Amino acid sequence: MFISLLSDFGLDQEFVGVCKAVLLLICPGADIVDICHNSHVFDIEEGALMLKNFVKYSPVGVHLAVVDPGVGTERRGIAVETERGDILVGPDNGILTEAIDVLKFRNAVALENQQYMLHPVSYSFHGRDIFAPAAGYLAKGISLSEFGPFLAHNDLSVVQIPLPQESETEIRGIVLRVDRFGNLQTNIPAWMVPQEERIPVEIGGEIINVRHARTFGEVSPGELLLYEDSDGMVTLSQNKGDAARFLDVKKKALVVLSK
Amino acid sequence: MFISLLSDFGLDQEFVGVCKAVLLLICPGADIVDICHNSHVFDIEEGALMLKNFVKYSPVGVHLAVVDPGVGTERRGIAVETERGDILVGPDNGILTEAIDVLKFRNAVALENQQYMLHPVSYSFHGRDIFAPAAGYLAKGISLSEFGPFLAHNDLSVVQIPLPQESETEIRGIVLRVDRFGNLQTNIPAWMVPQEERIPVEIGGEIINVRHARTFGEVSPGELLLYEDSDGMVTLSQNKGDAARFLDVKKKALVVLSK
Amino acid sequence: MFISLLSDFGLDQEFVGVCKAVLLLICPGADIVDICHNSHVFDIEEGALMLKNFVKYSPVGVHLAVVDPGVGTERRGIAVETERGDILVGPDNGILTEAIDVLKFRNAVALENQQYMLHPVSYSFHGRDIFAPAAGYLAKGISLSEFGPFLAHNDLSVVQIPLPQESETEIRGIVLRVDRFGNLQTNIPAWMVPQEERIPVEIGGEIINVRHARTFGEVSPGELLLYEDSDGMVTLSQNKGDAARFLDVKKKALVVLSK
Numbered sequence: 012m013f014i015s016l017l018s019d020f021g022l023d024q025e026f027v028g029v030c031k032a033v034l035l036l037i038c039p040g041a042d043i044v045d046i047c048h049n050s051h052v053f054d055i056e057e058g059a060l061m062l063k064n065f066v067k068y069s070p071v072g073v074h075l076a077v078v079d080p081g082v083g084t085e086r087r088g089i090a091v092e093t094e095r096g097d098i099l100v101g102p103d104n105g106i107l108t109e110a111i112d113v114l115k116f117r118n119a120v121a122l123e124n125q126q127y128m129l130h131p132v133s134y135s136f137h138g139r140d141i142f143a144p145a146a147g148y149l150a151k152g153i154s155l156s157e158f159g160p161f162l163a164h165n166d167l168s169v170v171q172i173p174l175p176q177e178s179e180t181e182i183r184g185i186v187l188r189v190d191r192f193g194n195l196q197t198n199i200p201a202w203m204v205p206q207e208e209r210i211p212v213e214i215g216g217e218i219i220n221v222r223h224a225r226t227f228g229e230v231s232p233g234e235l236l237l238y239e240d241s242d243g244m245v246t247l248s249q250n251k252g253d254a255a256r257f258l259d260v261k262k263k264a265l266v267v268l269s270k
Numbered sequence: 271m272f273i274s275l276l277s278d279f280g281l282d283q284e285f286v287g288v289c290k291a292v293l294l295l296i297c298p299g300a301d302i303v304d305i306c307h308n309s310h311v312f313d314i315e316e317g318a319l320m321l322k323n324f325v326k327y328s329p330v331g332v333h334l335a336v337v338d339p340g341v342g343t344e345r346r347g348i349a350v351e352t353e354r355g356d357i358l359v360g361p362d363n364g365i366l367t368e369a370i371d372v373l374k375f376r377n378a379v380a381l382e383n384q385q386y387m388l389h390p391v392s393y394s395f396h397g398r399d400i401f402a403p404a405a406g407y408l409a410k411g412i413s414l415s416e417f418g419p420f421l422a423h424n425d426l427s428v429v430q431i432p433l434p435q436e437s438e439t440e441i442r443g444i445v446l447r448v449d450r451f452g453n454l455q456t457n458i459p460a461w462m463v464p465q466e467e468r469i470p471v472e473i474g475g476e477i478i479n480v481r482h483a484r485t486f487g488e489v490s491p492g493e494l495l496l497y498e499d500s501d502g503m504v505t506l507s508q509n510k511g512d513a514a515r516f517l518d519v520k521k522k523a524l525v526v527l528s529k
Numbered sequence: 530m531f532i533s534l535l536s537d538f539g540l541d542q543e544f545v546g547v548c549k550a551v552l553l554l555i556c557p558g559a560d561i562v563d564i565c566h567n568s569h570v571f572d573i574e575e576g577a578l579m580l581k582n583f584v585k586y587s588p589v590g591v592h593l594a595v596v597d598p599g600v601g602t603e604r605r606g607i608a609v610e611t612e613r614g615d616i617l618v619g620p621d622n623g624i625l626t627e628a629i630d631v632l633k634f635r636n637a638v639a640l641e642n643q644q645y646m647l648h649p650v651s652y653s654f655h656g657r658d659i660f661a662p663a664a665g666y667l668a669k670g671i672s673l674s675e676f677g678p679f680l681a682h683n684d685l686s687v688v689q690i691p692l693p694q695e696s697e698t699e700i701r702g703i704v705l706r707v708d709r710f711g712n713l714q715t716n717i718p719a720w721m722v723p724q725e726e727r728i729p730v731e732i733g734g735e736i737i738n739v740r741h742a743r744t745f746g747e748v749s750p751g752e753l754l755l756y757e758d759s760d761g762m763v764t765l766s767q768n769k770g771d772a773a774r775f776l777d778v779k780k781k782a783l784v785v786l787s788k
Contacts, residue, residue, distance in 0.1 A: 083485030226601030342744030395759030
C-alpha cells in the first residue's frame with residue numbers, strides 16, 4: 012500500500028522517522044513517500060496547498076498530513092475517504108481541505124477508537140500516537156467505520172486560501188509562496204490575466220512593467236517575467252536570478268496586476 | 271529486511287544517498303528508513319537520543335548510526351545484537367548506548383572482517399566503506415560471528431547523557447535539545463516534577479513562574495508552559511510561539527525548577 | 530526496479546514528492562532512493578559530481594538528475610544507456626557527463642515522444658512532466674528507442690569540471706566543494722601531491738604549512754591537515770573543526786600546493 016507523508020516536523024529531529032517506524036510496524040512493507048516536512052511551522056494553508064499539488068499526481072493511497080498547531084486541544088483527528096479510494100488522515104483543521112477539493116469527498120470519520128492509537132497517547136505528538144497509527148491501520152485494510160463516528164462533509168473544518176480580487180482595472184492578489192529558486196507564486200490563476208506582452212505589476216511598493224511570457228528563455232538573464240507556472244498560477248520570476256531577493260518580497264506580499 | 275539510518279552527514283551532499291546505494295547493492299529490496307541526518311555535527315549524545323527515540327517505536331531491524339568524530343582513528347566499528355533481534359551498527363563511541371539500554375544487549379562483535387568492507391577503505395568515509403556494508407550483509411542474513419571477535423557489553427564505549435540533580439529545594443537540569451518549534455526539552459523526567467499548577471523556573475538568567483500544564487491548549491497564546499513531552503521529559507514551550515527564541519535560550523542551557 | 534533521484538529542488542516544497550508520485554504512478558513498487566536535492570540552485574557541475582559519486586556505488590538502475598537552469602528553453606531532454614545497463618535521465622546540459630564517464634556510454638535518445646510525457650507539459654517543471662515520466666516508463670521496461678531519435682555520444686552537451694594545473698613548482702587547483710563538516714574538497718587528485726610530511730598551501734590569501742596526513746587522528750584537535758578523501762581527491766580539513774569557517778574560504782577558492 013502506498014502511504015504519503017506531509018508535516019511541519021522538519022528534518023532536524025527524528026520525528027518523521029518515528030512516524031515511519033510506527034507506520035511500518037503496523038503495516039510492514041508499506042511504500043512510504045515524503046511529500047514535504049519543511050512546511051512553515053503551523054502553516055496549515057501552505058501544507059494544504061502542498062498536499063493538493065501532490066495528490067493531483069499521486070497514486071491512490073493513504074495520505075497523512077500533520078500540520079497541527081492545535082495538538083493537545085479539543086480539535087479532533089479525521090480520516091476522509093475520497094471518490095477514487097484514497098484516505099486522507101490528519102487533524103480536522105483544514106489541512107485536508109484542498110486535497111478533498113481535488114479528490115472529492117466520499118466519507119469521513121472522527122478518529123476516536125482508542126484501539127488504533129499508541130498508548131499512552133502523548134499530548135504533543137499525535138503524529139506518532141494517533142495519526143501514523145490510523146494511517147498504518149487504514150493502509151493495512153482496516154475499515155474506515157472502525158475508527159469512529161461518520162462525519163458529513165460540512166462537519167469538517169476548512170482552510171480558506173485567500174482569493175484574488177478583480178476589478179475593472181486591476182487584479183489584486185498575494186504571494187502564495189516563495190520557492191527555493193525565488194519564484195513568487197501568486198494566488199492569481201493564469202487564465203485571469205490579460206494576454207498582453209507586458210503587464211504593469213505593483214509589488215514591494217514598486218510598479219514594474221513586467222514581461223508576460225510563457226517561459227524563462229523568452230527573457231534576458233536578470234529580467235523579470237510573469238508566466239503561468241506548473242500549478243496554473245501566475246508566478247513572477249527572474250530569469251537566472253531570484254525574484255524574491257531581487258524585489259525583496261516575502262510570502263503574503265501584495266501583488267496588483269493592471270489590466 | 272528493515273534498515274534504519276541515522277547520521278550527521280546532512281542532506282546537502284550525496285553522502286546519505288551513497289550509503290543507501292551500498293546497502294541496496296548488497297541487500298537488494300531492503301526497506302530503508304531515515305531516522306535523521308541533520309544531527310549536529312559530531313554530536314554523539316544527540317544522535318544517541320534520536321536513535322533511542324526511534325527504536326522504541328520501530329520494527330525489529332538493522333539500525334545503522336554514524337556520528338563519528340573519530341573516523342580514521344583507532345576507534346573500532348561494532349555491531350550489537352539486541353534481545354528482540356535487532357542489530358545496531360556504528361562506531362564504538364557511545365552512539366548506540368541509549369538504544370542498547372532500551373532494546374537490551376545480547377551480543378556484540380567488532381567489525382574486523384575485511385571481506386565485509388568496501389576496498390580500498392577510505393580514511394574519512396567509514397559510513398560508506400565499513401558501516402553500510404556491514405549493515406547490508408547483516409540485513410542479508412550473514413551471521414554476526416562472521417564479522418569479528420565477540421565483545422562483552424562492558425567492552426563497549428558509552429555516552430553519558432547528563433542527569434538532572436535534585437536537592438530538597440530544586441531540580442537542576444539542562445536543555446537537552448531545541449526542536450524546530452522552539453520547544454526546550456530538558457533532561458528532567460516528568461515524574462520528578464511536583465504536581466503544582468505553577469513552577470518557578472530559572473532559565474536564561476531569569477526566574478519565571480511557569481504554568482505547569484498537560485497541553486498547549488491550557489494556556490493562552492504567547493504564554494509559557496511546562497509539560498510532559500512525548501518522550502516523558504519536562505519540556506518548556508510557548509503556546510503558538512517559539513520558547514527558544516522568546517527566552518533566547520540554546521541547547522545545554524541550565525534549567526532549575528524550584529520545588 | 531531501482532530509481533535514484535537527484536535535483537536542486539530543495540526539500541522546502543513538495544516538488545521532489547510530486548516527482549516520486551509520478552514515478553510510482555507509472556511504475557508501482559519502484560525502489561526510489563534520493564541522492565541529494567539540495568545541490569546549489571542551477572549548479573550543474575555540482576550535481577554532475579554528486580551523481581558520479583553515487584553511481585560509482587549504486588546498483589544498476591534508472592538515475593534521474595534534474596538540475597535544469599534551461600527549463601523551458603530549447604535544450605532537449607535525454608536518456609542515456611550505460612554499458613552495464615543503467616539509464617541516466619535528465620536535461621542535456623552536462624548534468625549526466627560525469628556519470629557517463631564512469632559508467633560508459635552505450636546509447637542515447639532525445640526525449641521527444643509526447644506519449645511518455647504528462648500533459649499539458651508545463652514550461653517550468655519538466656521534472657514532473659517530462660523527466661519523471663520518462664524515468665518511470667524506462668524503469669517499467671519501455672525500450673529506449675520508443676522515446677525519440679538516437680543521439681551519438683558526442684551529440685551530448687558536457688560539463689567541464691575545472692582541472693588543476695601543474696607546473697614545476699606548484700599545483701594550482703580550486704575548492705570543488707565544502708561539505709557540512711567544513712571539509713574543503715579540491716579538484717586536485719591525491720596522486721598528484723608529493724609524499725612530503727608538510728606541504729605549503731596557499732589558500733584564502735595565506736600560505737600555510739599544512740600537515741599531509743592520511744587521517745584526522747594523526748593531527749591535534751584544531752590543526753589543519755591535507756589528505757586523500759573518500760573520492761580520491763586532496764581535501765583540506767581541520768581536526769575536530771570546520772576548515773571552511775576557520776580559513777574563511779568558500780567553494781571555488783584558489784588552492785595552490787607548493788611542490
